[in-house]
Amino acid sequence: MRLLHTSDWHVGRTFHGRPLLADQASVLGGLADTVRTHGVDAVLISGDLYDRAIPSPEAVQTVTRALEDIRAAGAVIVATSGNHDSATRLGAFGGFLAAGGLHLRTSPTRVAEPVLLHDADGPVACYPVPYLEPEIARSAWGLDGPASHQAVLARATDDIRADLAARPAGTRSVVMAHAFVTGGSAAGSERSIAVGGVESVSADVFEGFDYVALGHLHGRQTVRERIRYSGSPLPYSFSERSHRKSAWLVDLDADGAMRAEAIDLPVARPLASVRGRLDDILVAHADLADHYLEVELTDPVRPVDPMRQLQRRFPYAVKLSWQPEQDDPRSLRDRAPASGAMSADDELIDDFLSECRGSRASRHERFLIDGALAGHRQAEAAG
Structure with a gap:
């Protein structure tokens, strides 16, 4: 069975005010190309298809086209909701869509109902676990004790193991989940899912499955050999400028042996950061004209209208x-004036100028x- 693991599309997100829909459409088209080139049987999308619970019509159209292209390329699609998605909206008409090869799972009460995939080696039970809001999931399952990500994911995987144990021997297993698993590294563009100050769950809750396709963290990474994050298909912060965005191409053999290969996705527009004086930057870096650019100016006096x-x-x-490029302007507060004593008003004005322009x-x-x-003091005295 050949799987393509992706997640965190965040369609509809902007990048420092710039719309990304065209970039997202271009990159997501690369998934369909990968399906064709590598003969992928199923594409797994582990949450956050959209960036907002109520996506714009344009965002919905972009996702719809991407899913249609993947199906036309020949792959079944299994997708879950993430913490950015509206589970109710994303899961609407899920039963009808499944008949066409698009399986959307958004309800915590269905985590132990697998999407059954088949190849020449037999069945693969794919268990899509949506993002589990701890309090909602705890209530749905009637769990005792405080709500936590650890508790609800442990309950979900326990239910999955019970279902898997009742299936024919040799059934291979895949679990999809949207969570912050211990050992993963955040990229900086993820929204916190902390509950009571704790947002991570132990990787041990996923032990025993042939492959675990994770979403939520935006950098591609391996937590354990069989537990992986695909990362987002585009960078969503400058902290991700060095990332090579990709998806995992995963092969499951008849005995459950797993091999994974990173397949690079197209780069719609690269990111870069530069530092220096404005005049120097303006005459250099010709190769960065088509990059999203982050600039740190070091001019001693703030330039006028630099952007x-x-x-x-x-x-x-x-x-x-x-x-x-000088000492921290805030340290000027602690320096003695060049000559004479300064009043509190003088010091306040000097502090303001130092903070604003560095001198x-x-x-x-x-x-x-x-x-x-x-003049102000005279007016106060007279008044």
Whole structure:
């Protein structure tokens, strides 16, 4: 059985205000190409197809086209809801869609009902576990004790093991889940799912299955040999600029032996970060004109309207910060003034200028400030 494991599409997300639908459509089209090229039997999508519980019509159209292309390429699709999805909306008409080869599972009460896949070696029981909101799942199952991710996922996998034990010997098993499993590393663009300060679950709850296809963390990684995150198909933060986005191509042999290979996905638009003075950046980095760009300016004085200047040269500059190349301006508060004693008002104004532009008032500015303060004090005394 050949599976393609993907997750965390987040269709509809923006990147620092820029819409990503065209980029997402381009990259997700690569999944259908992979199905054709590698003869994939089933595509597993482990949650977060959408970025919002109520996606825009354009986002729905993008996901629909991607799923249609995958089915047209010949693969069955098994998908679960993630913490960004609306389980109710995503699962609507699931029974009808299953007849066409699209299996959407969003209810915690159905975790032990597998999607049965078949090849020449026999059945593969695929158990799609949606994102389990601890309190909702605890209530649905009537669990005692406090709600936690560990408790509800342990209950889900216990039910799955019971169902698997009742199936014919040799039935291979796949579990899909959307969770933060201990040993995984967050990329920085995931939404926290912490409950009571704890959002992770032990990898031990997934022991004994032939393959575990995880979603939620956006970097591709292996927690254990048979427990893996595919990561998101696009980078959703600059902390992911070094990621090579991909999906796992997983082969399950007749005896449950597993092999996994990372299949790179198309790069719609690469990410880059640069640091330096504005004038220097504007005359360099010609190779970054088509990148989403994060810029850290080091000019000693904050330039005027720097983003506008950057976007003339780099149309996809989307993030800007200013860190002047000098001592932390906040440390200026602790320095003695160059001459004379300063009032509390003088110090407050100097602190404000230091924070905003990285330097204290000049002698000429000090003359104007002193005059303004003196006039203010006279008005207060007269009034």
